[in-house]
Amino acid sequence: MSVTAAQGFTAAGIAAGIKENGNPDLALVVNTGPRRAAAGVFTANRVKAAPVLWSEQVLKSGQVSAVVLNSGGANACTGPKGFQDAHATAEKAAEVLGRGAIEVAVCSTGLIGLLLPMDKLLPGVETAAAQLSEHGGEKAAIAIKTTDTVHKTSVVTWGSPRTESGGGWTVGGMAKGAGMLAPGLATMLVVLTTDADLDNEVLDKALRAATRTTFDRVDSDGCMSTNDTVLLLASGAAGVTPEYEEFAEAVRQVCDDLGQQLIRDAEGASKDIKVEVINAATEDDAVEVGRSIARNNLLKCAIHGEDPNWGRVLSAIGTTKAAFGPDRLNVAINGVWVCKNGGVGEDRDKVDMRYREVHIVADLAAGSETATIWTNDLTADYVHENSAYSS
Amino acid sequence: MSVTAAQGFTAAGIAAGIKENGNPDLALVVNTGPRRAAAGVFTANRVKAAPVLWSEQVLKSGQVSAVVLNSGGANACTGPKGFQDAHATAEKAAEVLGRGAIEVAVCSTGLIGLLLPMDKLLPGVETAAAQLSEHGGEKAAIAIKTTDTVHKTSVVTWGSPRTESGGGWTVGGMAKGAGMLAPGLATMLVVLTTDADLDNEVLDKALRAATRTTFDRVDSDGCMSTNDTVLLLASGAAGVTPEYEEFAEAVRQVCDDLGQQLIRDAEGASKDIKVEVINAATEDDAVEVGRSIARNNLLKCAIHGEDPNWGRVLSAIGTTKAAFGPDRLNVAINGVWVCKNGGVGEDRDKVDMRYREVHIVADLAAGSETATIWTNDLTADYVHENSAYSS
Incomplete structure (x- = not known):
């Protein structure tokens, strides 16, 4: 319609x-x-x-x-x-x-x-x-x-x-x-x-x-x-x-x-990634952290490889100016809290990443605001499509 | 030694x-x-x-x-x-x-x-x-x-x-x-x-x-x-x-x-890209613009495909807060001024991109400061290496 x-x-x-x-x-x-x-x-x-x-x-x-x-x-x-x-x-x-x-x-x-x-x-x-x-x-x-x-x-x-x-x-x-x-x-x-x-x-x-x-x-x-x-x-x-x-x-x-x-329908993508930032001090903090995670090429490659590489999530959070304490950060991937208090959490082998949608939750433990950013994985198909786009 | x-x-x-x-x-x-x-x-x-x-x-x-x-x-x-x-x-x-x-x-x-x-x-x-x-x-x-x-x-x-x-x-x-x-x-x-x-x-x-x-x-x-x-x-x-x-x-x-x-030696890279920003109002402007260009995934894919896609350079410049006028921007790729005054410049077919090093010059026409940022192209090999890194 x-x-x-x-x-x-x-x-x-x-x-x-x-x-x-x-x-x-x-x-x-x-x-x-x-x-x-x-x-x-x-x-x-x-x-x-x-x-x-x-x-x-x-x-x-x-x-x-x-x-x-x-x-x-x-x-x-x-x-x-x-x-x-x-x-x-x-x-x-x-x-x-x-x-x-x-x-x-x-x-x-x-x-x-x-x-x-x-x-x-x-x-x-x-x-x-x-x-x-x-x-x-x-x-x-x-x-x-x-x-x-x-x-x-x-x-x-x-x-x-x-x-x-x-x-x-x-x-x-x-x-x-x-x-x-x-x-x-x-x-x-x-x-x-x-x-x-x-x-x-x-x-x-x-x-x-x-x-x-x-x-x-x-x-x-x-x-x-x-x-x-x-x-x-x-x-x-x-x-x-x-x-x-x-x-x-x-x-x-x-x-x-x-x-x-x-x-x-994003070019070349094989995964849709929902990045949910919770317990941020402000909504702006939540958005900044969400964007930083969503734009991390290494993380996007890891998700493509179905690798719950939470270290890359923390690394991305660390580049922001948002309020948080590094030793209070928690990260869940598809429901498994693989990072607790800034360190190793539940067994990463429990994370099931076979499906197209991947859900990352980043808990800043710094307030009560939240924001969700959607992104895609980074794939060889993305590279191929965008290497040849204008030729 | x-x-x-x-x-x-x-x-x-x-x-x-x-x-x-x-x-x-x-x-x-x-x-x-x-x-x-x-x-x-x-x-x-x-x-x-x-x-x-x-x-x-x-x-x-x-x-x-x-x-x-x-x-x-x-x-x-x-x-x-x-x-x-x-x-x-x-x-x-x-x-x-x-x-x-x-x-x-x-x-x-x-x-x-x-x-x-x-x-x-x-x-x-x-x-x-x-x-x-x-x-x-x-x-x-x-x-x-x-x-x-x-x-x-x-x-x-x-x-x-x-x-x-x-x-x-x-x-x-x-x-x-x-x-x-x-x-x-x-x-x-x-x-x-x-x-x-x-x-x-x-x-x-x-x-x-x-x-x-x-x-x-x-x-x-x-x-x-x-x-x-x-x-x-x-x-x-x-x-x-x-x-x-x-x-x-x-x-x-x-x-x-x-x-x-x-x-x-960057992971998976096939091109080394020198992004030189010239005629910026301040060195900070030059660095901000250089980084924005260097981080543009679409441009990095285009360079991988040996495509002198200067539109993606302008698009990256446009996301910065640097001082510039959109209709005064000039861009050269490997010595060819493919963009002049924010529009079409010399014939893009003149750009020879066969070699590993690619030189992008972004002329902001807003001052006399300069900065050079080095980056790499984005390749399927980068994706492969970083999809499998921890597994």
Whole structure:
């Protein structure tokens, strides 16, 4: 169902010829109203792709009528021409949709440092517009894939489903992302839609709250992209204004679900690693420690080898500024407390690591705050995929 | 020549049976005087191995008569028993050498979280003491290897060589390290010796100045160990007190040479990558940017694939807090300016990446400071070696 699960949205996904292999590479999502409220969160990378710079401006305009997304090229580090291309893409969509260009967000993903083939992209926008449909969400989700092996969608419906009258509202979304997954957004393009009737301020608050504990805590390979974008569009078509807490929870659920799908499809990964930091003095400490563990290449290799190498967990904790005493640290891997009080704990041979999900608990014994960071193992397949990516 | 190149030192390296495969695993370095001055730099990791905690105390005592080093076990995260073992090792060496235990530094390397086999280590200290020789430097260097494929030594002699009378002095050293190579010392054990007649304060100043721009800028895999130790021992046996600048330069040269040997022997690496940051506003900015580039897994994979993927360099720069303008960044790979003014530069096909050394220059166009960080590519071999390390 994806971005068209909520009422008031149409979408399309087509092959415009941007990708040389002929796979789908252009998606269009349109908010048909009545409302066109929106919020967005963008990469924290200071080197921002042209479409990010453009879409940040669009968000400031106060409403978003459509989003054009392409795979097959990131339009990042492309200078003034790259920005002109992002602008021209919005202009073209605005023209065919009868809206203003400043209401059209643009997202791109693919290789950095290449100009987009505008002679293919602009006709593609026309083709996609002609195929817009209330059932186009899946096709749109497929068209934004790069190295993704599957397309990612998620839907949460509150109250009655959309087919019945009154009361219900929906949050749906699509995501792409398989590499360059790191915080300050896990690298991704995400479009969320809702038919709830809400203003920009509420959308922004709910979106930031949701991304902070979901996408921002997915850290597959520590590499932050230039193109990360998460957009939330609201059509108001359900005619319902939900309670903030309910709405925020629905957005969080969809973000969490999509974030999990990103981790499960991370490039070359054979394990999904849940790093749970408990009993931290502050949430910031918990996040810092979780990230340090999640980014430790040696640990990620050990997990790949199904080796419960807790020494590498302690070594990673030791590089942080978090409050802890080295002789009070405890570490569990898949439920076995292999490290107690900073030293040897239960028998490491008890740890069963045969399954894809691995759960590491790091107990800082310094307070009561907690945070969970998701990452993947480091594999030869990851190396192979990323050695050959641009060639 | 190693640690016995300078006068006033003896050394030995033996197989004590700590390693199950029977390879050499215990080294002893003794300062025979007349002076026993010393300086040390230890890991910045807050989780410190027992021998680091012990040796930090030894340094405070004011003189170091001997260093016992073992491979085959890091004695890290081993609790009070681990500290007792480090202490007992120093006691044993002190006993056989007729010195005080508080003058004996201890260094260990190997797997974290295992107690050392003291029933093998302590008799090993006696055996090593019986084999101490002015020609024992090579054997000592061999005995501290873990996954190192070669042993590492370096010597700089100023003025006349040691065999002649008067004027000359020497700095020599040995190092081990092939994995967990990251700043705040690249993971390693290093013992440097000199026959120059200098006090602790001068040694400390020269050692810190040298490590700051050499070992501290070797960042093979971003992982900081619990056991990093660099010791500098001075015997005064040459009867010469060199000028500070000359001595500091000699120490720097030996550290730089050993650091380069560590990079060239890094686990699984096929490329040595020199990341040179130029025109930074401050040296700290240059170091931060250099480290960010050096730690970018995607870039390290690309270099492995001989792919001059400069977009990943810009993406890494963008995650830092350094002063720069995204549209003023320039990047050269092996002499070709593939990125100019934040966008596409010279033809990337001109970049020749067939050789082991790869030179990346990142021009921040924000000042005149510079720093160079050395790293390695990320390879399937790295993954394989570190997936199977403890099993």
